[in-house]
Amino acid sequence: xxxxxxxxxxxxxxxxxxxxxxxxxxxxxxxxxxxxxxxxxxxxxxxxxxxxxxxxxxxxxxxxxxxxxxxxxxxxxxxxxxxxxxxxxxxxxxxxxxxxxxxxxxxxxxxxxxxxxxxxxxxxxxxxxxxxxxxxxxxxxxxxxxxxxxxxxxxxxxxxxxxxxxxxxxxxxxxxxxxxxxxxxxxxxxxxxxxxxxxxxxxxxxxxx
Numbered sequence: 158x159x160x161x162x163x164x165x166x167x168x169x170x171x172x173x174x175x176x177x178x179x180x181x182x183x184x185x186x187x188x189x190x191x192x193x194x195x196x197x198x199x200x201x202x203x204x205x206x207x208x209x210x211x212x213x214x215x216x217x218x219x220x221x222x223x224x225x226x227x228x229x230x231x232x233x234x235x236x237x238x239x240x241x242x243x244x245x246x247x248x249x250x251x252x253x254x255x256x257x258x259x260x261x262x263x264x265x266x267x268x269x270x271x272x273x274x275x276x277x278x279x280x281x282x283x284x285x286x287x288x289x290x291x292x293x294x295x296x297x298x299x300x301x302x303x304x305x306x307x308x309x310x311x312x313x314x315x316x317x318x319x320x321x322x323x324x325x326x327x328x329x330x331x332x333x334x335x336x337x338x339x340x341x342x343x344x345x346x347x348x349x350x351x352x353x354x355x356x357x358x359x360x361x362x363x364x365x366x
Contacts, residue, residue: 224269229362236351259341286317
């Protein structure tokens with residue numbers, strides 16, 4: 158007959174065998190849980206608004222179009238051989254001239270204030286036809302005082318290598334009017350008298366007189 162000690166030993170051994178066999182049979186398994194994917198559609202940032210360039214070589218900044226509209230419309234006589242083109246935006250008038258050696262275009266624009274001053278405006282025009290900037294002391298040979306719409310203005314003659322500019326500048330009751338004829342040098346210079354005749358005919362709305 159087995160003693161109590163032998164029975165306890167047998168039970169302990171059986172339990173141990175069951176424990177080890179159970180561990181061998183129930184091996185832990187590793188599971189890879191995919192990460193949750195969230196797609197969030199964010200609005201794309203708005204592209205910066207492009208500033209429209211004018212014939213005067215300046216960008217149309219906020220408020221300039223309103224100032225141009227408030228300046229009123231001008232009247233004029235179109236010289237022979239000039240073709241009037243549709244005006245749009247900041248341009249108050251627009252003309253095209255065809256010549257034997259090339260074409261030219263005259264644009265009339267108006268901006269509030271002095272737009273940097275006379276010298277800055279002239280140097281901007283000079284840069285557009287490949288000329289170096291100048292100082293105020295250099296202006297007399299290619300500028301002359303000129304009356305436009307009964308107000309004192311300025312005519313500028315800038316001759317480049319291939320393109321030239323005949324320009325009129327007129328400070329007028331808080332605005333500056335620009336009359337710029339630019340294009341083929343031969344065509345521009347051949348229209349010098351027509352340009353001055355056009356300026357002579359210009360009348361601006363003037364509520365101050």
